Amino acid sequence: MGLFSAPLPEVVSLPKSRQDVLAEVGIRTVGDALLFVPRRYEDFRAKPLEEVRVPETLSVVGVVQAHPKFSRFRGNFSRLATTLDVGGRTITVVWFNQPYLRERLIPGARVQVAGRYDPKSRQLVAQKTRFSAEGIATESLTPVYGLPGRGADAWFSELIRLLFSLPDLEIPDPIPAALREKYRLLPRGEALRTLHFPQDERELFWAKRRMAFEEVFLYQLKVLAARNVRVRTRRVREHRFRPEEVLELASRWPFTLTGAQRRAIQEIFADLLGPYPMNRLLQGDVGSGKTAVAALAIYAVVRGGRQAALMAPTEILAEQHVRTLRGLLPEDVPIALLTGRTPRREREEILYGLAQGTISVAVGTHALITEHVRFADLGFVVVDEQHRFGVVQRRLLAQKGDVPDLLSMSATPIPRTLALLLYGDLDVSVLDEMPPGRTPVETHWTTPERFADVLTFVDGQIERGRQAYVIAPLIEASDKLEYQNVVDLYDRVRNFLPRRRVGLLHGRLSGREKDRVMRAFVAGELDVLVSTTVVEVGVDVPNATVMVIYDADRFGLAQLHQLRGRVGRGSHKSYCILVADPRTELGRKRLQVFRELTDGFQIAEKDFELRGPGDLFGTKQSGLPEFRFTQLDSPRELRMLQIAHEEAERLLADSAFWETEEAVPLREALAGVHEEAGQLWD
Structure with a gap:
């Protein structure tokens, strides 16, 4: 693979401290560096001040005229102010709560400032600041890597600029030329260069589109390759049982x-x-009887x-499974x-029993x-709850037997179309x-103004000996999100229900x-559990x-x-x-759908129809692959996933392709994920 796979220190001179920073985020080779694309971009593109007629956010490049004036106010609130010469025009720039800039804002320093500019007062309130030593960018979007x-x-x-300049x-x-031409995809090198140094949003769109196709295409190849390997791997040992005798237990x-x-x-x-x-x-939906099916298997x-x-x-969930299995x-x-x-x-007794075969069933956690x-x-x-475990963890357990059969269970309903694309290496029941x-479960919808009435109802249920959950979307208060946090909600509930x-x-x-x-709530030692969504997977109360x-309205419908x-897991109503006051028609429609439907798969299909697949599952709770460029939040991106699936199937079926030199990058890309993948084309 040449220079692309070479260790960075062999190609460029890097201080040990910088090598350590890069190693911390997994960058060791030239390729690692080039593939480490920006998380986001800051818009430092300059605009002539004479064109500004009303207050707006913009970027200017100027020279500091005087030492900044520093003021401190009550509550550690501070203000810096100085003047800049911007192309012959003098403006005042103000920084709030950034006292550390005072030492760098010296007369003669060249600085780039982005913020809200008022042409009437000729004052700019700074939001972002860059000095010449950090690189002044006036004609392009500035990458933010988060190192x-x-x-x-x-x-x-x-460093990236230097690597791109290397002649060798x-x-x-990894994308075959025919596919690039068919779908008008940029070459990988051009896309990566654009991602690091974009001139405008249009360039950025095409570069991201190329890399999005690459990641879903490689994902589909890996999924389908895994399936092909599996169906070519003969069973090491046969299971000996008669289905009718096993089903007699269920009777x-x-x-x-x-x-x-029965079908599953x-x-x-x-x-x-x-x-x-x-x-x-x-x-299976919540309460659909997955554990009973697993028990028979x-x-x-x-x-x-x-x-x-x-x-x-x-x-707690493992303990619950033991109780269920012992009852079944x-x-x-x-x-x-x-x-x-x-x-x-x-x-020690359990380990001995498992090793000797005197214990037939082991239920547990990561242990x-x-x-x-x-x-x-x-x-x-x-x-x-297979999405709570990584591929490596599932594989480690499977490696404790001679290619054992694997059954994954999930209570997250996923539309069948999407499930077949995302879990193509699995058979789905x-x-x-x-x-x-x-x-x-009887479902109601009310507004935050009536939360006291809700808590009064909760108190009535507790008076009857029942318990309640109260869920909030955030752990702590956020400046960016205007949503209830669980810490404040806990205080509100305690004060209302002393x-x-x-x-x-x-x-x-x-x-x-x-x-x-959680154990206290299960044991009935708590009347109300105020929580985030950590309770969504789990325990039977x-x-x-x-x-x-x-x-x-903050949550996905699933x-x-x-x-x-x-x-609704007991005999009580x-x-x-x-509790929500959605600001959009879509938000209101989704909550109305949720009130009316009780079937998880119908709900998933409806949310899929309303908002696309990206918002179905909430944050990291579905086990979906973590794509960098693909959000799966629009019909266009779902179509891209479908196209990638079809092209991957077609390519895997073409044994002649895998013998060409063009397939080498693709083989390299696959080899790191599936060690067995080489069997497909050897």
Whole structure:
């Protein structure tokens, strides 16, 4: 790959301190540096002051005329002011709360300032400032990389400029020339150069479009390559069980399987008895009975003399799974719980039992993937809430057996079109039918002005012995987002309900503290749990009957649906109350849709129709790939994903292509993700 893959210190002279900064963000080679594109851009393009007629935000370049005047006010509020000569015109520039600039604003210094300029008073209130040593940019957008350390972005930008000037630099392009021509895509080198040094928004659009196609195309290739590898990998050991004998167990359960559950079980049994290892996603709405399906699959594997493991994201959820499995499976199936809280002596006994094969089922958290855990014959792995685990974690558990079958479970409804594109390496089973007898949660919508009435209703439910959740979108107050934060909401609830036991839960608490609060709520020691969305995946609290969601328009509909699914899990009538005053017609329409629909898949499809796929899931809660250039928030980008899928399928089918020199960059791009990918074209 030549210069592109060469270590940076071998190509350019870099101080050790700068090498350390780059290594901190994963930059070690020339290619790493060129592919480290800006997070955002600042617009420092200058505009002649004589053209400004009304106050507006702009950028100027000028020379400092005098030492700045410094003023300090109450509450550490400060002000700097000086005059600049901007092309022969003198203006006043003011900086608020930036006293550290006083030492740099010396007479004669050349400086670039962006901010709000008032032509009448000839005063500019500075928002961003750059000095000549940091690089003055007057004709282009200025990249912001977010590197650690003051001034790092400036020297990194100069490093990138130097790398592009190297005469022997060749940037490998993983997109075949025919595809670039077909979809009018820039060459990779041109796109990267533009991303680092864009002249205008139009240039930037085409460069981002090229890189967006590259990442979704490579993603689709990796997904489809993984599937091809899997279907060519023969099963190491066969499972020996008779489906009708396993299903006889379900006939003794106190509930009847739904048609969707039976269909999913048949699909799973076919995988288990087939010639290739299973890699299936079981997608089911909250309360649709995923655990019962998994229990039958576990029982089938155990009846054949092999072991099974179920990994959950939290200790409380793992404990809940153990209780459920012990209630569903025969008493003679040994089940062990392994978490970070397991006492040492009990842990040693469990490790011995798993290694000897006397324990058939292990349920646990990340503790299952530690090096000390060994199985005699692990044949089946279930991963609950699969989006909470990375690929590496799932693989580590699977490696504890000889290519065990894998069943991933998710309660996040995803439209089938999108699921097939994003999870193309998985077979998908859908539980789109709710068990009979489950009472729908009654959903209401009110405004923040009536929050006191909501809390009065909550108090009435507590008086009847029930419990409630109150959810906020933020942990702390934000200057940028006008939404309720959980800390202030906790204080409001406590003050309104002084006789009630109120707990606080959010992501910045330590793991031990989060566990303590959640256990107290499960045990009925708290009446109200004020929380962020950390409660959305998880624990069964049948006594909780009220879910209050503040600023409900802030959440994706699927996320709201998962929150609503935290209540209505017992025999008591339950309620979900949305507190919101949406500012847009779209926001009001979405909340109305949520009130009217109870099926998670219908909700996902509707939100998909209203807002596109990007907002379906909330932040990082769906397990979707983290694309840098593709947001999946518009029909155009979904179409790009579909095109990439079709082209990837076509390319993988063309064995002749993989023998060409043009395919070398593509093979290199794939090799880092799937070690087995070489089997596809060797």
